[in-house]
Amino acid sequence: MTEHKHEHKQSHEAMVQDMIHIMSQHGWRITEQRKKLAEIFAKADGYLSPKDVYDQMTVNYPNVSFDTVYRNLRLLSEMGALEQFYFMDGGLKFRASCTEHHHHHLICVNCEKTLTFDYCPMEQSLHLPGSFKIMNHRFEVYGVCEECQNPNAKS
Amino acid sequence: MTEHKHEHKQSHEAMVQDMIHIMSQHGWRITEQRKKLAEIFAKADGYLSPKDVYDQMTVNYPNVSFDTVYRNLRLLSEMGALEQFYFMDGGLKFRASCTEHHHHHLICVNCEKTLTFDYCPMEQSLHLPGSFKIMNHRFEVYGVCEECQNPNAKS
DNA sequence: GTAAATGCAAAGCGTTTGCACGCGG
DNA sequence: CCGCGTGCAAACGCTTTGCATTTAC
Numbered sequence: 001m002t003e004h005k006h007e008h009k010q011s012h013e014a015m016v017q018d019m020i021h022i023m024s025q026h027g028w029r030i031t032e033q034r035k036k037l038a039e040i041f042a043k044a045d046g047y048l049s050p051k052d053v054y055d056q057m058t059v060n061y062p063n064v065s066f067d068t069v070y071r072n073l074r075l076l077s078e079m080g081a082l083e084q085f086y087f088m089d090g091g092l093k094f095r096a097s098c099t100e101h102h103h104h105h106l107i108c109v110n111c112e113k114t115l116t117f118d119y120c121p122m123e124q125s126l127h128l129p130g131s132f133k134i135m136n137h138r139f140e141v142y143g144v145c146e147e148c149q150n151p152n153a154k155s
Numbered sequence: 156m157t158e159h160k161h162e163h164k165q166s167h168e169a170m171v172q173d174m175i176h177i178m179s180q181h182g183w184r185i186t187e188q189r190k191k192l193a194e195i196f197a198k199a200d201g202y203l204s205p206k207d208v209y210d211q212m213t214v215n216y217p218n219v220s221f222d223t224v225y226r227n228l229r230l231l232s233e234m235g236a237l238e239q240f241y242f243m244d245g246g247l248k249f250r251a252s253c254t255e256h257h258h259h260h261l262i263c264v265n266c267e268k269t270l271t272f273d274y275c276p277m278e279q280s281l282h283l284p285g286s287f288k289i290m291n292h293r294f295e296v297y298g299v300c301e302e303c304q305n306p307n308a309k310s
Numbered sequence: 311g312t313a314a315a316t317g318c319a320a321a322g323c324g325t326t327t328g329c330a331c332g333c334g335g
Numbered sequence: 336c337c338g339c340g341t342g343c344a345a346a347c348g349c350t351t352t353g354c355a356t357t358t359a360c
Binding site for chain 2: 324325326327333334335
């Protein structure tokens, strides 16, 4: 119902359509499970573990299997619709890909809600040791989000 | 032999002694395997996976078991003698802890040799979104080290 | 109708645990 | 000589694979 627009974040509906479109483009069949998968990630404002996704899937498709979840998560990552990410504890999580621009993440260590920000340390005239050919980097900030700081947020 | 001096990196010998000292301090027994573990990490100039450590251990202790390696790696991490770290692929690795100062890492994606550097993006007046209470951060740069760039480095 | 996607079960991998023996203190 | 540390084996959690059935196209 709520038609949110000119934000840099597109509407849930549009995100779902985008992901479904990507899947068709790659010659994939649009199954109910994959539609649901797209919806789950469109709604989520943070990272989801395979288990999280599975749990949300089972609400509508009680007999979905774990391997279907994994299969589709991997396929969606490979084609860039999802970002996959190993958290500090080594756990694998996924989130809808922001393909628009380079950014980094501010992640709530409690609820794992994730905000993006544009500052990138690599844009500084960074003096690095050795003579490495730089390929890649990783920068994340971990903290407690406002809601999780607030005690009135009943557990 | 080499009397380590004002370098921030101490000699292998001293590192081994430090780690052994830490273990005694915590009431641990100094077994041959644990001595060897200390030597392995003193010699390594990058991160080692449990498998790497196991492989090096078996050279001298052919019937060492994987669980002993894991147990000691975990214990050494818990007491701060080792840093543990999940790589971008989610694989767990360990390296001798630099307890001296805050730093970040430049990691060779080929050989995983690791250099440390002092620049820290959090020291900038970093404008972050939301009102998170910052707890932690992670910053790593990945590249190819000079040796791995050089074709004359025979495989 | 045909090939792809699913669900089930079983295997795979990395890591942990329980227990009897061996060794450090 | 007491008890921690070890090695073996088995369990564990997470992820992947093989195969028959179901489903999208």
